[in-house]
Amino acid sequence: MRIIQITGYKNSGKTNLSTKIIEMFTEIGLKVGSLKHHGHGGIPLGFSNTDSEKHRKAGAAIAGVEGEGVFQFSAPDLSLEQLIDFYAFMKIDVLIVEGFKDQPFPKLVLLSEKEDRHLLDRVKNVKAVVSSFTLEDAAAYPTFKRDETDAFLSWLKQDMIDNKSDYAWK
Template identity: 55%
Template sequence: MEIIQIVGFKNSGKTTLASKMIAMLSESGHTVASLKHHGHGGAPIGLENTDSAKHKQAGAVISGVEGEGILQLSAASWDVEQLIAIYQLMGVDVLVMEGFKKEPFPKVVLINREEDFSLLEQVKNIQAVITSLSFDTPVMYPVFKTSKIDEFYEWMKRNFLKR
């Protein structure tokens, strides 16, 4: 299973890019899945005051609920490797991860503001950068303008999916 991460600060366009990448990969015949990091704190979405929450409070290591094709699992904490193992069981070709900045997987970094450039020093395994800004110094990875996002998709088809 190939994994590619999309990282950027809040409201940088991660979800929009992830959705377009998923569509492009799916249209090219790949089985694609997504995994998003919920980094806003607080309780998991939609699990407060539910039977699943009661099960978790009672001591269940994992509490899950399925309905209408949606499976939601809750645990005290999830290790990213555990989450990835679940996706591998599903026979996924490509996993598009949104967030999880500290993980070591290949990354596409979104830069929208001058202060976002600090992200390039914070993350590892950068494969490409998408930005509307100009770079003052040369970098070791391709940089794509947000106004020419189709060039990024073509690059991804040629380079990333060959692994």
């Protein structure tokens, strides 16, 4: 399984770009998974006041519910690595991880404001930058403007083929 992490601050376009990447890899026949960090505080919608949440509070290590093709589970003690292992178990070819800024996976960094530039100094393993403004000092990374989606997707697909081991999980 290959992993690419999409990171940026709120409203930087992470979900929009993630969706385009998922569509691209799906169209070429890869099985794509996504894992999103809920960084807005609190429990994501769909878990509070549910029977599966009551099971979790009663001590279940993992509590899940399935219906109409949707499977949700809560597992308070699972690490990010264990969650990723779950996707690997499901035989995913490419996992898109959205958020989790401090994790070491190959990253695509989205910058929507010039004030966000410091994010490049904070995170590790940057593969490329997508920005709404011109970056004067980003020569260390392939850099794409937000409206260069086709060029960016073409670069990403080729980079993940050429440098497959850079993106490999375990």
